[in-house]
Amino acid sequence: MKPADRMSQIPPYLFARIDEKKAEAKAKGLDIVDLGIGDPDLPTPDFIVDAMAEAIRNPQNHNYPPYNGTPAFREAVARWYQSRFGVTVDPNRDVLAIVGSKEGIYHSFFAFLNPGDPAILPDPGYPVYKVATLLAGGVPYPVKVSEETNYEIDLSAIPDDIAQKSPMMFLNYPNNPTGAVASDAFLQKVVDFGNQHNILICMDNAYSEVCYDGYKPRSILEFKGAKDCAIEFHSLSKTFNMTGWRVGMVVGNPDAIQVMSRLKSNVDSGIFKAIQDTAIVALDNYKSVVDANNKIYQERRDILVNGLNELGWKVKSPKATFYIWAKTPNGMGSEAFTMDLLDKTGILVVPGNGYGEYGDGYFRMSITTSVERLREAVKRFKTYPILQTA
């Protein structure tokens, strides 16, 4: 067996590597406090599970689903956009069901990049953007995002020739891994940039519902001209504690949606119709789930952020997402710090450079674990020697 050459471009998935480290530490008998992967620990709400129990018994759900998603699912997505964002979308032309947003995001690069084309990507950023670019034969054009610019992409730093050649740009707010949120002015600028340079703006909005302190994330489709140049990826994963269910949607410019649909209909055969029926029930009742989840996450966030700050760390409290992004202490590199922290305390965090070279010097903590474990984390952080942060 000899893997294809393209496989040499891609590392094992970041969390697959982290799982290995975790297994090694566990084998040594260490009790791990896992602040690693962002996978909701809360179960899928009962009313959603009940809807699935019913939907799975419907024999009409047992054959191949329609490629674009069931009409009822696409209508529910349109209702949700109207209710949540005040945005009107056409369920027949502007909406496509995807097998979780990771799948849709991955395939977007195959739908819109020619070999050699640059894809404009935030660095640090969700690792799938870069890997999908490479596998599609494109060239990642990473744009540094940093604390100094509120993790907003500096559009003026993108050279003209890249803006000319690049068919697509990704952005992700609320952001994984930094927890950053985007201002309205910035999102409008991105849309204008997309229209000006004929760049497809791809907004990854997986965390649109995980938010605190009264802050409500926007849809890019709320901004003037977005329908002409933007698509937006959503997922039920983080919103409804449904990461295992694999259902999401991409919404926006109908021509782009059609291209994605043509690609995907040749690749996968859609999402189990029982899951789509269940997703409708979830979307139509999003408010209660979102409010309950965010109350829980907010309490956890405060325990970890306040606990660390009392110990002399300088950690910012995110307005959205379940991630806390922090500078490594003592000027350490990300990998060295995360290994050292795991060895000395059994706390598992994610190295910032796993999200791109500009993530180095940072680490990410996920609050998808109980209040008790977060208190335990703070207790253990107390034993970790820090000379200086920031």
Ligand SMILES: *Cc1c(COP(=O)(O)O)cnc(C)c1O
């Ligand atoms: C979790 C996540 C996704 C993917 O979620 P799915 O479960 O595939 O829907 C996409 N983008 C970001 C930034 C994420 O953190």
